[in-house]
Amino acid sequence: MKRVQSGIAIIGLLTFFSMFANALGSTRPLKQEGSQTKSDETIMTATISIDATKTKKISDHLFGIFFEDLNYAADGGLYAELIQNRSFEYSPNDHKGWNPLTAWEYTTDGFGYGTISVETSSPLNSNDPHYIVLNIEDEGQKGVGLSNSGFDGIVIHAGEKYDCSSFIKLISEKPIPFEIKLQNSKGEIFGEAEFTVDSKDWKKYPATVTATQSCDSCHFVILGKTKGKFAIDEVSLFPQKTFKNRVNGLRADLAQTIADLKPKFMRFPGGCLVHGDGLRNMYRWKNTIGPVEQRVGQRDIWNYHQSAGLGYFEYFQFCEDIGAKPLPVVPAGVSCQNSGGTWVIGSTGQRGLPMNEMQPYIQEILDLIEYANGPASSEWGKKRAEAGHPESFNLEFIGIGNEDKQTPDFRERFKMIYEIVKAKHPGITIVGTVGPDPTGEDFDLGWKFANEYKVQMVDEHYYKEPKWFLENLHRYDTYDRKASHIYVGEYAAHDVDRKNTLRSALAEAAYMTSLERNGDVVGMASYAPLLAKSGHTQWSPDLIYFNNTKVMPSVNYFVQKLFGENSGDKYLASQVTVSGDSKKGADLLPVSILKDTKSGDLIIKVVNVLPGSVNATIKIKGIDLKNSVGSRTVLTGLPDDMGLTPLRSEIKIGKEFQCELAANSITVIRLKNNSR
Numbered sequence: 001m002k003r004v005q006s007g008i009a010i011i012g013l014l015t016f017f018s019m020f021a022n023a024l025g026s027t028r029p030l031k032q033e034g035s036q037t038k039s040d041e042t043i044m045t046a047t048i049s050i051d052a053t054k055t056k057k058i059s060d061h062l063f064g065i066f067f068e069d070l071n072y073a074a075d076g077g078l079y080a081e082l083i084q085n086r087s088f089e090y091s092p093n094d095h096k097g098w099n100p101l102t103a104w105e106y107t108t109d110g111f112g113y114g115t116i117s118v119e120t121s122s123p124l125n126s127n128d129p130h131y132i133v134l135n136i137e138d139e140g141q142k143g144v145g146l147s148n149s150g151f152d153g154i155v156i157h158a159g160e161k162y163d164c165s166s167f168i169k170l171i172s173e174k175p176i177p178f179e180i181k182l183q184n185s186k187g188e189i190f191g192e193a194e195f196t197v198d199s200k201d202w203k204k205y206p207a208t209v210t211a212t213q214s215c216d217s218c219h220f221v222i223l224g225k226t227k228g229k230f231a232i233d234e235v236s237l238f239p240q241k242t243f244k245n246r247v248n249g250l251r252a253d254l255a256q257t258i259a260d261l262k263p264k265f266m267r268f269p270g271g272c273l274v275h276g277d278g279l280r281n282m283y284r285w286k287n288t289i290g291p292v293e294q295r296v297g298q299r300d301i302w303n304y305h306q307s308a309g310l311g312y313f314e315y316f317q318f319c320e321d322i323g324a325k326p327l328p329v330v331p332a333g334v335s336c337q338n339s340g341g342t343w344v345i346g347s348t349g350q351r352g353l354p355m356n357e358m359q360p361y362i363q364e365i366l367d368l369i370e371y372a373n374g375p376a377s378s379e380w381g382k383k384r385a386e387a388g389h390p391e392s393f394n395l396e397f398i399g400i401g402n403e404d405k406q407t408p409d410f411r412e413r414f415k416m417i418y419e420i421v422k423a424k425h426p427g428i429t430i431v432g433t434v435g436p437d438p439t440g441e442d443f444d445l446g447w448k449f450a451n452e453y454k455v456q457m458v459d460e461h462y463y464k465e466p467k468w469f470l471e472n473l474h475r476y477d478t479y480d481r482k483a484s485h486i487y488v489g490e491y492a493a494h495d496v497d498r499k500n501t502l503r504s505a506l507a508e509a510a511y512m513t514s515l516e517r518n519g520d521v522v523g524m525a526s527y528a529p530l531l532a533k534s535g536h537t538q539w540s541p542d543l544i545y546f547n548n549t550k551v552m553p554s555v556n557y558f559v560q561k562l563f564g565e566n567s568g569d570k571y572l573a574s575q576v577t578v579s580g581d582s583k584k585g586a587d588l589l590p591v592s593i594l595k596d597t598k599s600g601d602l603i604i605k606v607v608n609v610l611p612g613s614v615n616a617t618i619k620i621k622g623i624d625l626k627n628s629v630g631s632r633t634v635l636t637g638l639p640d641d642m643g644l645t646p647l648r649s650e651i652k653i654g655k656e657f658q659c660e661l662a663a664n665s666i667t668v669i670r671l672k673n674n675s676r
Ligand code: AHR
Pocket: 068, 070, 270, 271, 272, 273, 402, 403, 436, 490, 528, 529, 539
């Protein structure tokens, strides 16, 4: 590595500042073709002086996650159900061309025959109106039934067990033997089970199948083996191996990737999905609890179907399983302002619930709080206990509204909800909303309203180019600490072509250091969106991509993970001097120094968006380091790079030590306190 020891003198601050400006504006790799500046060349020296005697308390739950069922994040994604359209409720309202038999095929492989119909006259329950009637006139050699292709195929793993269940009702007189099979496209069978249907009433028939081989694209087959007529609904196939082995649980690898972020909170279930595409599409939490076959599936605002299998109980449970505080968001009594598509003639836009529905609606929100926190003897606490969780879920936050247009309809309804929830649950922090952008009419009106009603916290959103993040590192420095605190509920740096580049990840990292610095007024922040399934990605960039077999975290994910793993509750004063200039130093090399009181560890984060490495001297005063050991984790590459992961190594530390900060990098130095 070639070092330019006194590079400062040679290059000079002016050149340096213009490089930074180029870095801000650049959409190309900072390393130019033919340029002598290699990304590993030391071009600058810096001093980071830390004063551990000057600290301020910051939020101990600053970085979390935001889950929304977008990009097939839930059904076909995090929710481990393997059957698509298990309750035959898909419809053209969900998605053009869909119907109750989407993902299903009528199967008569062994030359059997019969008839199939979709019916509604005698359903399993009124929340699940459609079901299939099969009349087997001749069972042929193999039986007659249905085959499901899953969500782009069904993945099974050799030796693992899968729980299958179906609700079936005999319409003809005699019992019918059934067979279920996991088979590939060639018809090879990788697992099977049998049972007999014997009831004239709807009855659940469970079975367990052990996979004899692994297969990435199986389908599931259920066959009646003799002549007869029956109705069938709610056909489910679940791996027993889910995250923490939960029943009706989550896909283990994907959930683990999320858990590895060490999120301090989780906002759910959206996003736009919360306030919905029109009033009757709002996300109503009560529709999503209880036995899965009784839940109310509905159109997802992102143009597919939500089964509600991943519902409020599962969200709360997941939060608990990963140590994240739950942050449910409920509609503010108005639908999305873009309902029906703002560009479509006849679109409905924002609509408010009729006033006579508001009191029951507010009660629904109070019931949610009781469901989360109430004793198991209370009406809604009992339902939580019946689902297997008698203890409270310790709800501390609730969001009301998402990016709503600040209209009189919105304000009136928000106020009604806010006043009652606040009065009944003064201990719960209510998060209000200030529109979809970091500036503008809704932002200003939202803030005015929040100030008027002293809303404890408001949710700011921004999807901006990397440059914006680097230019706004001081956004919160001047926010009034006595006014509403901030939840940055959605943010992401959108680079050219909306790619997950290192450039975007470092812009987010630099910005996150500023959120830590302002952690006394910024209480929470979450990148958005979290998940995207390959082939079903409706919004990009996202944090974690996946298909049925693989999880592919983005480079932005590793930034979030570095911050999640290296959180603290005290912010330490520091001064960054670059080339003798202490005024611009902190802007050129955004840093954040935290202490984690529990472990006693000191954490230094430095983001270098410059095209060359910086030789930094780190000086620490006011803390005893004799029992501390250092590690350094670095994420670096070229600005356009995408598939990067951080590297960890040991580093010699002391009251004063050297650390080279690679070009285009984030470096996290952890001084682990071994005396505890
Ligand atoms: O994160 C994707 C969408 O962006 C959210 O649903 C919405 O709140 C925002 O506009």
